[in-house]
Amino acid sequence: MKFLSQAFVVVCATLFGSVVGDAAASTFSPARPPAIPLAVKSPYMSTWQYAGSDGGNGGYLAGQWPQFWAGQVAAWTGMIRVDGTTYTWMGAPTGPALVTQTSFEYTSTKSVFTMDVGGLVEMNITFLSTLTPDDQKRQSLIFSYLDVGVQSLDGNSHDVQLYTDISAGESAYHVIPAITDRLFRMGFWRSLRCRTMGSRYHQGWQNQLLFSETSDQADWGYWYYATKKVHGLSFQSGSDATVRANFQSNGNLTNTKDTDYRAINAQYPVFGFASDLGQVSGSVNTLYTIGLTQEQAIQFDGATGVVPLTSLWTSYFSSETDATKLSFVYNDYGTASQTAAALDSQISSDSIGLGGQDYLTITSLAARQAFGALQLVGNSTKQYLFLKEISSDGNVQTVDVIFPFHPVLLYLKPELLKLLLDPLFENQESGQYPNMYSMHDLGSSYPNATGHPDGNDEQQPLEECGNMLIMTLAYSQRAQDKAYLQQHYKILKQWTQYLIQEALIPADQISTDDFAGSLANQTNLALKGIIGIEAMAVIANMTNNTADGANYTNIAHDYIDKWQVYGIAQDATPPHTTLGYGLNDTHGLLYNLYGDQELGLKLVPQKVYDMQSAFYPTVADTYGVPLDTRHNYTKSDWEMFTAAIASDDTKAMFIKELASWINDTPTNRPETDLYSATTGDWPGQGAGTFTARPVVGGHFALLALQAQTAAGIHN
Known part of the structure; x- marks a missing residue:
């Protein structure tokens, strides 16, 4: 020293x-x-x-x-x-x-x-x-x-x-x-x-x-x-x-x-x-x-x-x-x-262009909080970026926290997403995680990214497999890094096999919204898995594994056709996707539809986008659309994922309600992503449960889609 x-x-x-x-x-x-x-x-x-x-x-x-x-x-x-x-x-x-x-x-x-x-x-x-x-x-x-x-x-x-x-x-x-x-x-x-x-x-x-x-x-x-x-x-x-x-x-x-x-x-x-x-x-x-x-x-x-x-x-x-x-x-x-002023100007111009001053109110507040959960480590030869799941758990490199966070990186610097994914790949490809599906996190207590060699991390297998496939392809597309897909092809294929077995008819398991409880046949969770399979089809084709690509495409398209039968309340007024298959009097934010759009897959028919855009205003509350029919709370990251792929009017509604919440909320901690859509206050589980979390990087979901053009990704 x-x-x-x-x-x-x-x-x-x-x-x-x-x-x-x-x-x-x-x-x-x-x-x-x-x-x-x-x-x-x-x-x-x-x-x-x-x-x-x-x-x-x-x-x-x-x-x-x-x-x-x-x-x-x-x-x-x-x-x-x-x-x-x-x-x-x-x-x-x-x-x-x-x-x-x-x-x-x-x-x-x-x-x-x-x-x-x-x-x-x-x-x-x-x-x-x-x-x-x-x-x-x-x-x-x-x-x-x-x-x-x-x-x-x-x-x-x-x-x-x-x-x-x-x-x-x-x-x-x-x-x-x-x-x-x-x-x-x-x-x-x-x-x-x-x-x-x-x-x-x-x-x-x-x-x-x-x-x-x-x-x-x-x-x-x-x-x-x-x-x-x-x-x-x-x-x-x-x-x-x-x-x-x-x-x-x-x-x-x-x-x-x-x-x-x-x-x-x-x-x-x-x-x-x-x-x-x-x-x-x-x-x-x-x-x-x-x-x-x-x-x-x-x-x-x-x-x-x-x-x-x-x-x-x-x-x-x-x-x-x-x-x-x-x-x-x-x-x-x-x-x-000077550097800060330039970034402020970029985010201001881009945000106002997409969603007006209300959207800038949202993105500019989220920026420091999102990056405030990160730590760059390593040396001049090899760098990693580690993330703490602040407040809600304290885990290291939580996959389903990186996922809502990752749009801010797709917008500002896609290469940083690779530095977040690398430790997850390195640990699992070294044989230090026994399960065939993707791990949930790299350690239960930051800053100890010591893995789960016993396989006893929080079990969100369908969620995390879909997340890893979607984010890996998203990074590769934005950074034009096909070699990364080839490097990790074996384990990506392994995770895809799990999705093929489990995605269409999900077992009773939790999703990233674990605080809401487990549920069988979750419509939104199934969609993530199906999109993950189609993402693997693109990965296979990009790495010249065309036979795999054709197989995965056939499976994904077969599944999405069946999903529309299982997960849509066709006779409802207006029609909408359900929280779970057959539960026609339920609904929820279909935020996993965002993956189809960000990857340019065109797997999900446009009529599903249009149907959801027409439905959300009918169930909107003062400060947003409730996450699902089980509670009156909402999540701001998923609202911005949903807004990014909605019609112009519905997008404006989501943005206006979140901007109003920022100004009106009585909550007194760094921005929570979980709050009552009715009162704007903390939800029932108490103050401070979700605060200062990096998931507000998801507020950049609209800007991440805008960045697709530069990467040559078309929807």
Whole structure:
């Protein structure tokens, strides 16, 4: 481990109480989301400002603590002192009055707050979490930016000091402040009690538990909080009351360290920065970065057995504590801002073109959340992309979570889908999974992708076989990579044989909507399997296995003809597909029809598309069409899959109702994909069951279909 130079002392950080003041009305553009993304870049960097009325404060940065996606408080604090009076602009420290938030706006990569500080100065506060699907180096760095701009509001010059401090919430991290020539930096990591470190070097880290989580937060790694060393910058570590009081009274900090090593909850320690901006008339900006480094990121049971995989950034930087990495991130802000603006513009233009402002409201909120479940690992020779099934299970590489997520990758970077599929193929093709059908996930607890050599993963065999066949072909078509199909032909054929045996008349089993319970003869599940067989016919033909191709095509077409008899309530008014064969008084979202369209198969007759488009408006509720007749809840990912293949009017209905839900929902966590279509609130199983999940990548389903043209796929 490389040591930090010129190091100060270690202190600890934890959560603080909440003080919520009355906030003046703010505008929200394009909507007031259920939670506002602040620093969202990985499963372990996922900090939000809760906004919904079920426990949030309506979308205001000041007066409430930011929180980790799972609900733990992260007492990230911001104060500003103008002409001797101190105000709070982030968090809920005791004492100062709150600034007046006048507006909030989000894009795909940014959350921007505008604040009026006593009518004297204006603050523009930007949280930027970059998405760089075309740049693996930058995407692999788990860092986010906070840019605070201050300018005079009344035309006069004002004496201004800016303050921010950080703790790690109830997860109890150490804090390691240190100084370099250009940057102050601070790291913190999980531990139970504080440790010291010498004047130049680390001593050992306490209680690092590799590949371990506590309440979904990592038990290993190093956190950094940094700003540039400039004139007027001061710092201090110590109890929250002492450090913050020093700033409130003096406008600066003492440049001292707290050597009282103690339990986390004893005089809650923080590490703070104060910047004396002097007399401010024009705009003055102060930039901070926050980041997490973990050299070892994933434990993976691959072709050679269980091995640790390093974070991909280690191919570009030497170690977790390498100062050049921190300097690179900080000094890269100009490039990061330009790259983010370009992506924001692309998603904005494409979304508005397909579904208007309502669709942009949906896609731009989903982008950071979708990518926030991912971690790039490996080296310059071989890369993998791992995904955590956040909140609903915690599994690694869950196939039926990758499936609703994958449209965002088809739209932005199909090659990343291959990096998600590769670990699944590698594990199963190495003979480490005994079942003949596709596995459900690569491990029951992220970040341990250690497989299921006993075959006892969650059983969704029809679901996962169909998903793997559809996604493999979708990647190959978009990336024009026929070799990938040939490489995995044997196991794809194996999974197809399972579908041939089981797809037409599905046994009593669960689908991806396992929370709704199992059911025999599921109409929508059968359709996925049949589409999977036809996908294999295309794969066979693309790899010159034409005899197989002809056989699979014959089977798929025979099955789809029978499926239309078994699964459609022909005599209903209007006619529609059923939840299960013969259950003519039932219905559900036929979202698996999307696979036929995204692959350009033309297996399912157009009359089925038209029939469903005519039916959905007849059962629509305030915030969407219920998932099926068993409950009144819906799922936003499947609604966008369904919208993407619907008629123009029905598509517009789905989009409008989901955009309305984003603005109206009382839920107060990072966007849930499961909610009551009637009230917009949590469904019966309680708050927070489904939150911050990457399945919102499915909100890009319309954009993924648009990308077909570039890949030469025609419907």
